[in-house]
Amino acid sequence: MQRTLIIIALALAYTCAALAQETKRPNIIFLLTDDHRWDALGAMGNKVIRTPHLDALAGRGILFRNAHVTTAICMVSRASLLSGQYMSRHGINDFNTDFKPGALANTYPALLKKAGYKVGFIGKFGIGVKNQPDTLFDYWAAKKEGQPQYELVNESGRIIHHTDSVGKDIAQFLDRFAANDAPFCLSVSFKAPHELDGNPPKYPVQERFRALYENTPIPDPLTAAPQYWDSLPAFFRTDQNIGRDRWKPLLSTPELRRQTTRDYYRLISGVDEVVGNMVAQLKNLKIDQHTIIIFMGDNGFSLGEHGLEGKWFGYEESIRVPLIISGGALPKALRGRSSSQLALNIDIAPTILAFAGAPVPLDMQGYDLTAVEQKKLRPRKDFFYEHTYLGSPRLPKVEGVVSTDLKYMLYTDHGYEELYDNAKDPHETINLAKRASKKARLEAMRKRYVELKQEVK
Template sequence: MNKRPNILFINTDQHSWDALSAHGNPYLRTPNIDALHRNGISFRQSYCTDSVCAAARSSWATGLYTSETGVPFNGGHLHPEISDIGQVLNAGGYSAFHCGKWHVPGRNVRESFQVLYYGRRNIGAGGAAYYDSASTHAVADFLTNYDGTEPFYLQIGYVDPHDVCEYLHNHEEKRIPNPVEQGIVSADALPPLPENFDYDARETVLHRVCRRVDDALIHAAILKGIRDWDELHWRYLRWNYYRFIEKVDAEIGRVLALLRETSLHHKTLIIFSADHGEACGSHQMFQKFTLYEESVRVPFIVACLGDEIPVEKGRFDDTHFVSGVDVFPTVCDYAGIDVPERLQGTSVRPLAEGRDVPWRDYAYIESNYWGRAIVTEQYKYITEYKPKAVEDFLPPGPDAAQFGLAQLFDRHGDPGETRNLAEDEAYDEVIKMCQDKLLTQEAGLHRQEMVHPSPKRIISNWGDRLRSYWRIMDRI
């Protein structure tokens, strides 16, 4: 390859790793994303950095973990001195373009990219039925008018399947009969309940307070509205989720067709991924905001529809742990641009080319400011930091003395994460190994104090609730 390629980063929102027909899911059809797999390599040990939109996207934009970016939840604010991928590419001679959802609070996308489409009002959480089609049309206009003299970087942020959240919001204020009662669909047309619908209730305090209790910190109104759901309601949620994925797959198909029609496909590298997943009934959960597999494991494909860019074709990589922090350095590697100092990610280019290189042996994930997870080849370890007695707004860690409750799952014997082994003394050494990895990882992070009022307010409010629950726990 004699010249730098075009680079296309296509991303979807709330898309779990296994919600693809290429990954063997029989309940939906994704022919266009499947085509990316046939023309590239799919990393099936791919994890987001944090299971919520803004946080995960801040890692894409910076190559840093969310406790470093200033965006550990949707109400965060990117630290102003951190460079983003658009700024770095523009400085390195690439024309950096953005289209669709951005959702990195604290950074004006129009100042870092040439924006093809971002809505008259900035694209927020929902509205895929309008925004996604508009984004595809904007990309079509760009590709058909591109003169091909200089390489481009284009990131397309599709909203779907995030609109499954809007389906859930409909249940906040009223009881809606199940779809069979309404005559919408027959029961045999619905996917079954997930095998891990039932769950081990020994969860972290953070998870219970954020997602389980009646006055949960996150989406309590939805939680209240679905308390009386029957099996068909949950199965219909899954049915709807798969339809939203099929809709966005069709949008992606239009973009891929345009690449071929304009003959840009031979010299365009394509990266496909998602910011986080969707629980979709697993552990009787909805949406994301958790460290369970369905919420944190995401698709990650590197592909080229032509032959000018060497990429392994039609291969699953089930060995290497890939993270959201790897997007930035991967793009820079293909672009031939040096990455900023202190970047946490690593380019997956050598893996995509089939080269044997040293690689991390775990994934590290954060959640809801205090939550942490380590995923190894066999185990997943989930824990939490207790909130500080006096909050200093410096993201917690590394501090083993402040660990709260824990979960440990055997990924081989219990892939659905339904049996918490953390209280079994036989696994003490496994827990120690996972804790050592977590603390070592966190010792290499570059955290700084939150100074923006929005995240400080959330940390204060959530911290007060968590401290009150911990006081109860300490009395038990």
């Protein structure tokens, strides 16, 4: 009898401990890469790049195969990530504007801090310069500058690569906050694989990665062929276009294109190494089963497609990004899943808040991605795209609608339209906007564009 009572007591204690573990709020780590296109990941089918640790995260979590950003430029996208809002609502559209106090209070780090989380930020903040919100965070490891250098000088006077510096700060944060009674939310922003701006721009990689991919064949993109650049309208097809200007020193010959792609991949492999070290540390600290990890790119990047380098415009290379939600705290029913839902950068903030059990402000325009996976919400069918920074000739302004199969883009200063059937033409080689047979589809997308443009304000 006594032995039976002991067994029952132990079982009850185990059950209570398990229930407490389930109800305890998870730690959350959000990892952001800079200029990381959707297919520069092994898990997304890239046969060249080596990203074993990110691929493993994808295998243990949710891999979103149809993730996009609502504006493909760093400061706007980062503001959207933090606020859960389109640019038309948060209003940050240049490199000097920062969050006003009221808007900052409704970003996910501020809301989680109010809810009792310890919050940290590491890397490139990318919004404003002078008034970056370092005092909001319990841990801040970011210089107040628009674009950090790759080669940094550490406290010992030695040069350290930005990616390695981010890795050291992650390790320091985890050592400091892992044993804290409060859960934490750490936001990490790598500079990689963004180019180092200059004349010419460069891709400084760590010494240990310089031989990686050296003898690996790099295929040329289909739309790198000259006829695709030549088919673009005259207002766009100018050497003053930033995408073309930066194409010249990095991608204008097959040799340059292969070298640049290799260096771009090397920087991403450097990030992958940091992710692997972080996951191992979480396990050593025994908090891996109580942590959510979200990985995303702030925008995509053209590596010669359409005769361009960079992002900005509405092409798939520019607006599609990798997205993974993983970690031991992810519900078991959601692990090992490949999702086709149309996921956006504005969904990150509400998804993070949902994991934390914190209320989502009504002015957030995204939604909890896991609720869609659990069939609690319907997936979106389309979204509004907007990029209005600078304007012609440097960066022609473009707005449009992206649906699950069609894409409509309007260069607003010129009245020039593009219509692509991405289901049949994934490389966007044929502009259907002037084809009489596609008039009904064009009209439907025009109408939807007008509707969404009003909705996002």
